[in-house]
Amino acid sequence: MSDLSPAQRHKARVLAERAAADAAPGGVTAGSAYELMLYKLANDRRTLSNIQSMERKIVIKAELLPEYQDWIDGVLSKGQGGQDDVFTSLLVWHIDCGEYDRAVEMARYAVAHKLTLPDQFNRDIPTMLLDEFSAAYLKGKLATDPVAAVEILMRVLQLTDHCDAPDQARAKLLKAAAYAMLAVLDADGNELLPASKLPQAEAVYQLMERALTLFPGVGVKQTMDRLRARIVKTVPG
Template structure:
């Protein structure tokens, strides 16, 4: 049910009072917090009745505006008291696609070392890294931000922020936080793929037209991901980018460029008219010498990608 402006203001004031009265390190106190916990329990029961993951995400996006006054109250007056409403809705915000809002909430959670509810079974940093990376790498990235609908009511609306911006911001927030290497590697991979405009590992990224500095940034992210997790699935991408960098540094002949294009497409060098080993020539007639085969151009060498 949509709140009136007066109700939203009262909810914000309630949240600020509850936060201000609860110091760091203890669970949030007061009847207002208990009311929000009761609402959260009701909404969680509603979500449990849904089987579709996509429908659950859409429902969370519809529910989140009702929690915005509480969230803003915590962000403005919170002292770090444990707040299961805040931490749960932070994860809901990620599921719903409100990545910018979730980043603001994540900064507060990480600053005060707030634990997540027991159901998540992981620390906040690990959950954040996994959820953001999975949202992008699974093709579920549909960003939203707090705004208003056509009736002027609070709602989540489309967010035009580039995925790499949100992913990079999360990497900065979680620097120094304890989390599994695999989760951090996955975020690095997702950020690199976002810069390339790529989602699936098997996709061949379109490297033509990308500025050299972007290629360098992407390569650095992928190398870091591989260092943290040898099974991160980025080796082929590293090889493609290193080949592209060598090609940009040493412009080749048209024939060599054809080899490069075939290599990028197939993953291994493909024979061309200039590089294929010629079949033995036969004389057109007795006593007529066969044409000599074309000399095979020397293959260029380069440093192999670190694996």
């Protein structure tokens, strides 16, 4: 659908809006437009299943994602919270492909309406978000721009804060957010903390402290100790 004309794209979005609007909160999305999207997704999954390289799978997913944007826009625009396996599957794909802003936008809708992932994912959406966004930062995919990383990770923390999820998963996202904030704090390369940066340093420490409380094996203790020593030595200015 990425090569559709503007008129065809408009029609595709209208069909998506109708299907999403007709699905009652807590109900199931239905209709011919939804069935076509499910069929397309199944075909695309079959294509991906024939590829062994994870790196190559992500490349293919990134090439396919534009073909689903009209459907996603329709759900976000008119959706009433009906279960939509296409939408939730594509939420995971966006994270896989590094489309983090779009993923957070979709995640907010999915969490607000308590949507679920298809059975093959074996996790609920809040746990998946905690796992995947923490891994994206801690494995370097989201670390290229620390300022943007902080914004995204804090948004995920906020939208999952009220959700039931494993303590270990939440601890890892707290760790990722703390490390991203620390990277911003240390962007000037100065080991000595001026007093003006003390509030940020304390906020980083508190995030790591909470992570450690939730999961003692989260691996932040040495970083916490180093940061506490720097906080103690804070210089005026």
